[in-house]
Amino acid sequence: MSILNKPFNTPYNTAPFSKIKDEDFLPAFKEAIKNAKAEIDKIVDNAESPTFENTIEALDFSGEQLDRISSIFFNLNSAETNAEIQKIAQEVSPLLSEFSNDITLNENLFKRVKSVYDKKGEFELSVEQETLLDKKYKSFSRNGANLSEDKKEKLREIDKQLSQLKLKFGENILSETNKFEMLITDKKKLSGLPEGTKEAAYQLAESKNKKGWLFTLDYPSYIPFVTYADNRELRKKISLAAGAKGFKNDELDNQDNVIKIAKLRYERAKLLGYSTHAHFVLEERMAKTPETVQNFLNELLEKAKPAAESEFKNLESFAKELHNINRLEKWDSAYYSEKLKQKLFSLDDEQLKPYFKLENVINGAFTVASKLFDLNFEEINNIDKYHNDVLTYKVTNNNGDLTSIFYADFFPRKGKRNGAWMTSFKPQYVKDGTNERPHVSIVCNFTKPTISKPSLLTFNEVTTLFHEFGHALHGMLANTTYPSLSGTSVYWDFVELPSQILENWCYQKDALELFAKHYETGEVIPMDLIEKIKKSATFNEGIQTLRQISFGLLDMSWHGQNPSEITNVKAHEVVAFKRTNLFPEVAENCMSTAFSHIFQGGYSSGYYSYKWAEVLDADAFEYFEETGIFNKEVATKFKNNVLSKGGTENPMTLYKRFRGKEPKPEALLKRAGLLK
Template identity: 75%
Template sequence: MNNPLLSQFDKAPFEQIKNEHFKPAFVEAIENTRKEIDAIAQNPSVPTFENTLEALDFSGRQLDRISSIFFNLNSAETNEEIQKIAQEVSPLLSEFSNDITLNEELFQRVKSVYDQKDGLDLTTEQGTLLEKKYKSFSRNGANLMEDEKKRLREIDAELSKLKLQFGENVLAETNKYELLLTNEADLDGLPDGAKEAAAQLAKSKDKKGWLITLDYPSYIPFMKYAENRELRKQLSLAFGSKGFHGDKLDNQQNVLDIVRLRHERANLLGYKTHAHFVLEERMAETPEKVLSFLNELLEKAKPAAKKEFAELEAFAKDLHGIEQLEKWDSAYYSEKLKQKLFSLDDEKLKPYFKLENVIDGVFKVAEKLFGLTFKEVFDIEKYHEEVKTFEVYNNSMNLVSLFYADFHPRSGKRGGAWMTSYKPQYQLDGKNSRPHISNVCNFTKPTETKPSLLTFNEVTTLFHEFGHALHGMLANTTYPGLSGTSVYWDFVELPSQVLENWCYEKEALELFALHYETGELIPMELVQKIKESATFQEGMATLRQLSFGILDMAWHGKDPSEIKGVKAFETKAFEGTALFPETSETCMSTAFSHIFQGGYSSGYYSYKWAEVLDADAFAYFKENGIFNKEIADKFKEHVLSKGGTENPMILYKRFRGAEPKIEALLERAGLLNK
């Protein structure tokens, strides 16, 4: 069989790949990488940085490419066959990863170079790579006894399967729920665009009426605008109970198994908890520092959140006589209160945020800040017809990156939004190999009468993910293992979150916020209202984010062996942040994909941590002009291009001149005087 994944390719050969190509490709690529590793481990020459560390970082590129293609498809365009393959290959990859970190000969070579590091004339980047590689061995079992190594392999194989199963269950739960409405009165309050999208969705499934699903572009407008409180409740409970029905898609046991195995793994490696293991390689360093940080913010946000909640309760009671505000009332009455206070309605904004215009806008922002040009191209293979492809050039018209963009929900795509890389940047044999970067989102689809019009929240999401993409595109390091977003997890959100700030600025909005029918620029009074409303219910929003970080630390910062029930444990963790009455039917943990499927275990706090960095960084831009070229160049040079080549705080201080101050975040959030 001619297997495109095993051929020499630069751009991913999406259109030639069939599902049956994946497993043989993985098996052969693992074997090829094993030969590369053996050659390094058994090299008769004295271990040097070049023949050991450098060789190790450049090994396995074929396997990495196949993995990046496959696992992104499993997130963005999956099916039962791909999911089955994922369950088969994940343990193979986990086992092979263990084969490397538990390879005694290889570790001894790495250790030999590490022990001489003070006498070697290494660059900063080389020193970082040496430190990182040595730690990847020592932190993942290289110093364990043989029986302990065997147990580590068993744990890792089991975890790889459990995490996949968790994600598959969440996706299946999302896809299977449908709320079919046949009485138009049930849609009262919904904007015309949301009604049309619901009718179109029903029609696409040969059903009569209006179809509401748990995909964000369907779910959010219904929760925000639908007047029928009982239907909002029904939808809210369905959304909040994913993986919590006691059936074959139930994730409760998966959650308990994952946290217990992570804890056992950490103990095996000499760490008190999984959080202690993870945070050793983060800016925050320890669970104690994370909890101190979360509690400091909680202290500032909680009084504001309680005040905002009381305002919302009073408003709902005055408006509709609501005696007890419930979770399914939150978005609905918040939107109504926001309209009252600011005369600002998301529906009034959406005509100014046609998807294509927003894409063009984020490209223009990148051009003004970093001198980048984006050219849409149509000869690059893609995995779905909706994917857009671009070549990215710098001022000298040198190719900087390829960029794939995939914006709308599909049954084979998991929810949320993310950035991924199909090929990292690195320098080898005198050539700077440029990266291939992708953004995947779930934005409102076009309808028969309207283009894709984004909510303001979707606009900020697009800018957020594009910030991650810039981090990947502008990478300029030697080694793939330190390139792009290969940074401490609580630093990785800085480039994404800082870019969101441009969405609130008149100078940036003027570049792209044009009415999709008239071409009229967004009225400046609307821009002013966007800015004024930016801190609306910020206390409640902050409390919500903190609750997720606290829940994450509760699962991973203590011994979980005594936990009996997922729901009871979660409810206790939420005690200090809960505003709404508890609902027995729902459970967040069973669909908390960030920490149980993605890479955010013991790391969810990093969104708020990075907000401190981004508020401080953007204050620097604001003081000197949001398109100030000198500051943009410093951000590009010291943050975006450097990847993980140095400690992130050193890089940040080089850009900013000082460590970040939490006051910048509190001021931006309007929490200093609340």
């Protein structure tokens, strides 16, 4: 029996990473699936008539071992993967997909669930229990329980294919990211780049036995290059490489995968009686229908487009005036935006970075959480890590009770996908009178320390850290009975509220003064810089909003209609972007083939939720601003009605209980400077 199938004799029941070998996973998965099936059989074979406890509750607590192994394995596949893990993922995904279908297509199990659902008035259920019952019933009815046998088989086949295609999509993007290297040997070509960026590039080249400065598509390398490098040709080279991921008609091409995924999702939705994949997904979202999403995005587009066009004209004239650029291209965007921002606000990231040493920012996030939610963070070294870079913390409340174990993983490396995300290794739930506490993790890709400098964050990286930490707080403060309703298990268009609201503290003097201190002198960030940060917060907000809307519209174009006529990914995308495009089209680039959020992650038909949650977060933060950003009463209301409740009730009910009213988009438009 694999170590993964036994109880972990570890501090706080943490994952024993150092003892797990790659070859342990496949047998562990098979054993855990067998055990989980036995648990399901026990529910089905129960001679007693179905009750909430012996059917719904038993079902929610089943497969605990399998869930634990899955979370450990798939988190490693994102943050610390290798060829062996990727191979296992391809083998395991169909098995898990098959197992999931074995549950939802199990007729006798569904009969028991339906029996409880039909008689729910006879059971005295709490609000949380009613929510769980509703969710369990829908997990069957929405996933084929009412289909005929031949259609159930078809569904199984589709799900198996989808699980493998999504994995392949992600593997291709990781390989593409790792493959690209741009070595610069002529120092003159580094003009404009910050010292820290050059030093990091030099060290990277050295680590690979190369002479010169090495740049890659990892964000801490790519973003500073396109933002600061004066050499336009090299900006173009690296920008084209980033935009062409999965779009080169080679062995890592994703065009076929994209079309297959979109068509299979549509086919699956039709099989289940829905018009499109978006109709299927949105039934269980705050937005409810594709029409609501389209109207929401179109309304925002109407408000943002005039501002975006005006900002773009300003950027064009500025580039023309500065360097006689006649046509602004995508690889000019970050560069001239940064130059214009410096001119308008006398502010640039290099000025700010010394005040944002990574360790200080982490402590700042902890202090904010402590002041708002009474949490205490203590770094501990008695638990296993999956990589030396990972930091581990014990989180307690003011009574000293364990709230959570927290893992933080901040630097890019070969086996780690780009971007930033929050995840968990163990959920929170209450069983046999014990409140099991969660193990939560955030993963980012920030600039590593160099020989001469610690890790200094750009302001954008600071807000990214606070964003992911907001998700982490949602996980840490979870206080529900059932694992499937705990923490971030909420409607997808509500899940970004805790993360996005926390970003607001990064712009506040009272919060910044807690942690924004010069890494050499200890001097607190000067007031004039704080003012500049606040003033520049809405700089090019129209362009940024248009960009987010364009991704939402692209997502809906793949999932909100019948994709069976789509044969050319690029041609389809050009049409989807028509109303939001500001820059000239780049023939060599394609967004869809690297749009991991919707083709690998869980955001299909859900990308709009970032803007949707911004409406909630702007409205919610306005409440904090009215009362003071560290007001304990408002923070406690937010903790008790939003953060701790998970998915136990309808999100709008929870939001109104916190805020006293429904959110209005005006707060967002005002904050973004889009309300005249």
